[in-house]
Every structure is written in structure tokens, then in C-alpha cells.
Amino acid sequence: MPRRLARPAIHAVLLLLAVAYLVPLAAVALNSVRSTEDILQTSMIGLPRALVWTNFSQTWSSYCLAEHCSGIRPYFLNSLEMTIPATIISTLLGALNGYSLALWRFRGDVWVFGIITLGVFLPEQMKLVPWVIVLRELGLFNTIAGLVLIHIVQGLSFTTLFCRNYYTAIPTDLLKAARIDGAGFFRIFWRIVLPLSPPILIVTVIWQFTGIWNEYLYGVTFAAGEQQPITAALIALSAHVSEAPHYGEQSAAVLLAAAPTLLVYLFGGRYFLRGLTTGAVK
Amino acid sequence: MSALRIRDVWKRYGHLPVLKGIDLDIDNGEFTILVGPSGCGKSTLLSIIAGLDNASQGSIEIGGRPMEGVAAKDRNIAMVFQSYALYPSMTVRQNMTFGMECRRVPKRQQIEALERVAKLLQIEALLDRKPSQLSGGQRQRVAMGRALVRDPLLFLFDEPLSNLDAKLRVEMRMEIKRLHARLGSTIVYVTHDQIEAMTLATRIAVMQQGEVQQFADPDTVYNRPANLFVARFMGSPPMNTLPARLAAENSQLWAVLGDGAVRLPVPAAFGDMTQVGREVVLGIRPECIAEQTRHFDGDPAATLLLDIPVEMTEPTGAETIVLLRLAGREVLGRISPDIRLLPGTTARFTVDTRKICLFDPQTERLIA
Numbered sequence: 001m002p003r004r005l006a007r008p009a010i011h012a013v014l015l016l017l018a019v020a021y022l023v024p025l026a027a028v029a030l031n032s033v034r035s036t037e038d039i040l041q042t043s044m045i046g047l048p049r050a051l052v053w054t055n056f057s058q059t060w061s062s063y064c065l066a067e068h069c070s071g072i073r074p075y076f077l078n079s080l081e082m083t084i085p086a087t088i089i090s091t092l093l094g095a096l097n098g099y100s101l102a103l104w105r106f107r108g109d110v111w112v113f114g115i116i117t118l119g120v121f122l123p124e125q126m127k128l129v130p131w132v133i134v135l136r137e138l139g140l141f142n143t144i145a146g147l148v149l150i151h152i153v154q155g156l157s158f159t160t161l162f163c164r165n166y167y168t169a170i171p172t173d174l175l176k177a178a179r180i181d182g183a184g185f186f187r188i189f190w191r192i193v194l195p196l197s198p199p200i201l202i203v204t205v206i207w208q209f210t211g212i213w214n215e216y217l218y219g220v221t222f223a224a225g226e227q228q229p230i231t232a233a234l235i236a237l238s239a240h241v242s243e244a245p246h247y248g249e250q251s252a253a254v255l256l257a258a259a260p261t262l263l264v265y266l267f268g269g270r271y272f273l274r275g276l277t278t279g280a281v282k
Numbered sequence: 283m284s285a286l287r288i289r290d291v292w293k294r295y296g297h298l299p300v301l302k303g304i305d306l307d308i309d310n311g312e313f314t315i316l317v318g319p320s321g322c323g324k325s326t327l328l329s330i331i332a333g334l335d336n337a338s339q340g341s342i343e344i345g346g347r348p349m350e351g352v353a354a355k356d357r358n359i360a361m362v363f364q365s366y367a368l369y370p371s372m373t374v375r376q377n378m379t380f381g382m383e384c385r386r387v388p389k390r391q392q393i394e395a396l397e398r399v400a401k402l403l404q405i406e407a408l409l410d411r412k413p414s415q416l417s418g419g420q421r422q423r424v425a426m427g428r429a430l431v432r433d434p435l436l437f438l439f440d441e442p443l444s445n446l447d448a449k450l451r452v453e454m455r456m457e458i459k460r461l462h463a464r465l466g467s468t469i470v471y472v473t474h475d476q477i478e479a480m481t482l483a484t485r486i487a488v489m490q491q492g493e494v495q496q497f498a499d500p501d502t503v504y505n506r507p508a509n510l511f512v513a514r515f516m517g518s519p520p521m522n523t524l525p526a527r528l529a530a531e532n533s534q535l536w537a538v539l540g541d542g543a544v545r546l547p548v549p550a551a552f553g554d555m556t557q558v559g560r561e562v563v564l565g566i567r568p569e570c571i572a573e574q575t576r577h578f579d580g581d582p583a584a585t586l587l588l589d590i591p592v593e594m595t596e597p598t599g600a601e602t603i604v605l606l607r608l609a610g611r612e613v614l615g616r617i618s619p620d621i622r623l624l625p626g627t628t629a630r631f632t633v634d635t636r637k638i639c640l641f642d643p644q645t646e647r648l649i650a
Contacts, residue, residue, distance in 0.1 A: 173367035182355035182384035195371030
């Protein structure tokens, strides 16, 4: 192929793939402002005949899921209640772990780090039964606190890995200087290491927030009824599809459920990419 | 009183010893320089003094107090790092007061110390900047300032000038010397630069392979190096070292070079005739080999004229280094820059033999 055609050809292929990838999102977005009749009479994929914004308000506060007609709002709040503390706590603990593993070498630190990172590779299905036992023993079954605990512990592998690798770029002379200045473990963390951390903390927060918000398996296993996070609740929503389809409301629910992670990525994505590619402390 | 006393300090990594029984006594107000090639253990020794690293064996006393089990922060020391190690997120002011803050020094006292040192180092205008907004020389000053606000028993400097460009390095060197003269502080300073060692130190510890080769004032280290390593390490260009044999004539001891064509009188201090016939290594500094017209003071019998072939010349501006072939060996001399010698020719040189050193070829130690 002539050289001057190669680039347009590549662009054409990429464009095609991008369109294919975005079709489901586009369909859901369009359906969220169509009425159910409109969708049933024409097709699942199509432009709205009239914009129906009430889909959003209904699905938010009055749509019926199972036997509760309070919309997805309570489940959405459950998700926030679970995701925010789990994200913050797992990020801070990961930073603390990473700091001590990267900058305070101790006997066996490589092993400790290796075992923590092993958690990254364990499938979550494998950990279901152990968690059942732990939550039962702690009396946290079917509570949001239980899910928070699970996500903090599960998240530690990733947050520790991220932070530790970032902190290895911090020159050890800084720590030595601080030790001579009289600062201890926590003061050095708080005054010197943490102020250097925003790039990696943003990465970790985005990663954790997205992961925890989108998590489904634990949500559906360890919470029932009103304790469910939004991901689990959405399934209850689609369970009704076969009986009486409400495609418009359901599409709106999907969009609302996806909104927080999209927003987090839109606002923090820049830092996310930057943080993944740079490790230098400058 | 001894400000720092180091006794039989060893450091081993596994079975590999990097420090092999270091003994040093450093008095109050002394400017001691640990100098040596990279890997000689000088920085490790400094870390052990600072309490940032543990010795495998041996003891350290600072201000008469044993340091066994004493943490770095409680040793009453301050340290300046090669990388400066300024806290990136803090301003210059915060960098300098952080140590006092950790020690809960009252705010008023902190401000006083800060102002005093900022004035001393002329960094008052920089106090509200972040380290990233400073030039290399300014960072260096701040790093020194951070050490000076504390007024400790002992200052430790780990190659503080290595990251500066040549011009700034010379400036800061003078400034450090002036500071020491003014404050009279006790300093232990690590460098691999023998010129820094010569210019700054009141005493130099030359280190190699984990051992102190010589611990003496700069004059002694330069003129009477304890062994061949010190002779070749200190001085730029280094001391010439040539195999020689001792011979006697007219009750004068001579060092005979090569096949006997060249012989140099051995200083009277080494007038031991029993040594005749002994093989030695003769050391002579390049500045003792100069152009014919140069006049060296002292005993005229100690100066002699020699015709030596010139192999190469290196004009540096202030002087010209000449590479000569003396009795089959390469020898360096330093001549006046006004004299142009052609490589390949033979010229006449004045040789000052008063500072000749003799070393034992086996032990490599100084004989005389």
C-alpha cells in the first residue's frame, strides 16, 4: 500500500472500532430519553421521537425495584456510603504501606511486599467463602460496613503496589535528613512524603473508586434488599424486563449508575494518565 | 576534649568487609576530611558516625558520650548531603526550621536562629521559595543553612560540592573555609576530591579499601605520604614513583635509577649507610622537576641539573606539565608556561631532591 494511504487507512479502522465500541453506550443514552412505547414500536436502537426527561426523575425516586417503589436513589446512596469510605481508607492505608515498604527497609520486606501484591492476582470468586466466614464471625453480614471492610482489604494489594512503586523514586537522602532533623516515622510520612503524593493518590483514588463502585459479585452476595449497592440493584431492575419492559427508565438507571465513575474519570483522568506514566518526584 | 572518637570500627556486608578497623580521634574545632577513591568506605563511615547505619563492630563517641544505641536525631549532629536532600514541598524557611520544629524549640528561638543563619549565608531573599525554584548553588547554601541553624557538636558533610559546576565549587569551597574559620565548628567532611581535601582540611584521613592509610595534616600527607597509595592519590598531577637502588659515594647516599645513568642524592635525614644496596621506590613530586633557570631555595647541593628527553607537553595556562622520560620511566614535571619545549627534544631541567621520598617496594610504606 502506498505510504500516503497507510495513515488514513489506520484512522478509518480505528474510527470503525471506536464506533462499534460506543454503540451500546449511545443506544442506552438515546433510550434514556425515549418513551417505552417509542422503543417498543420502533427499535432498541434509534433516535428519540420526543425527548422524555421524566425517565430520569422516575427512575431516581419512584421506580419500583422488587417490592420497593423508591427508585434507585437508596441503592445509589448505599453505593456512595460504601465506596467513599472504602476508597479513602484503602488509599491512605496503601500509602502508609507503600511508604514503609519503599523507604523503611526491614528484614523480609521484599517478602511482605510480594505477599501483599499476590492479592492483585487472586480472583475474587476464590475469596468468597473466606469472606462469608469472616463477615459472619464479625456480625457484618448484610451490612454496608461489611462491604466497606471487604473493599478496604481487597484494595490494599493494589493501593500498596501503586504507592510503593511511586515512593521508591523518593531519594533516601530525604529520609536520612529528616531522621537527623529529629522526625519519626509518622512525621516524615505526614510532612514530607504525603505532600509529594498527590499524583499517585489521585491515581489510586480513581482506581479504587471505579473498582469499588462497579464491583458486583460481593455486592450481590453479601447484601440483600435495602442494603444492596447500585450494581446489585440494577439486576433486580432487569429482572422485570421480561414481564413489563420499561426500557426508558432502565436505560436512565444504567446511566445514573455509571455517572459517578464517569465524572471521576472526567475530572481526574488527566492526572490518572500522568500518574501512571511518571514516577519521578520533581 | 575529643569531639569524635572512633575505635576499631568494622562494617561487613555479609562476609565482605567495607570498613576494617577504623581508629580516628578528632579534636574540637578540627576540620577533618575523609578522602579516598569511590568505594573506599568513607561515606559508610560517615553514615555510621551519623547513626544512619550501624557498625558491625567497634565504638563511636561524640563529645565524650558513647553512641551505642543512640538514634541519629539524638547524636547532636547536623549533616549536609551531596544531593542536598531539601524537602521539596517545604519552603526554604520551613526546610531550615523543620529540625527545630521536631525538637519543639520555641518559635521565637527558631526565628532568631533562622535570621542569624540566613544573614550569615546571604539567603534572606530566598526564604519563601521552594527548593525547585533555586539554583544549584542556592540549594547548596540552604542545605548548609539547615545544618547551621542547629548549632550541633559535629557537622557532617557528604561530598557537598560534588554536584556544583567547577566555578561554583571553588567559590563554595572558599566560603566553607571562611565559615569554619569564623564559627570554629568541628567538621567531618567526605570527598573524593584531593584538592578539596588539601585546601579545606586541618587534618586529612586518606582512605582506601576500608582502611585509613594516613591521618595527618595536609602538609604531612602531601610531603611525607605514608605509603605509595597516598603518594599517588594526593596531588594533581600525582607524585612520580620510580624503582631505584641505594648506593653510597663520598659518605653521601644516592638513589640510582635504571641502569645507573641517573642518580639522585638522598636527603641527609635518611643518612643510614647500612641501607646501601637496598631496592626502593623513589617518589618525587612533579613540581620538583622544573626548567633549568628555576631557583630552588635551600642547600644548593640538593639541586641538580639533568638533561631529560621531552615526550609531551600540556600547557594549562598557569604552568605547563611536561611528560619526560627519566631512566626509561615516564615522569611528570611542572615548568613555567613561558617556556616552550618541543616533544622529541632533550632539555635541561632543575631537580630539587630535598623532598624525595623513599618507599619499600614490598610493603609500599614510606622509609624516608
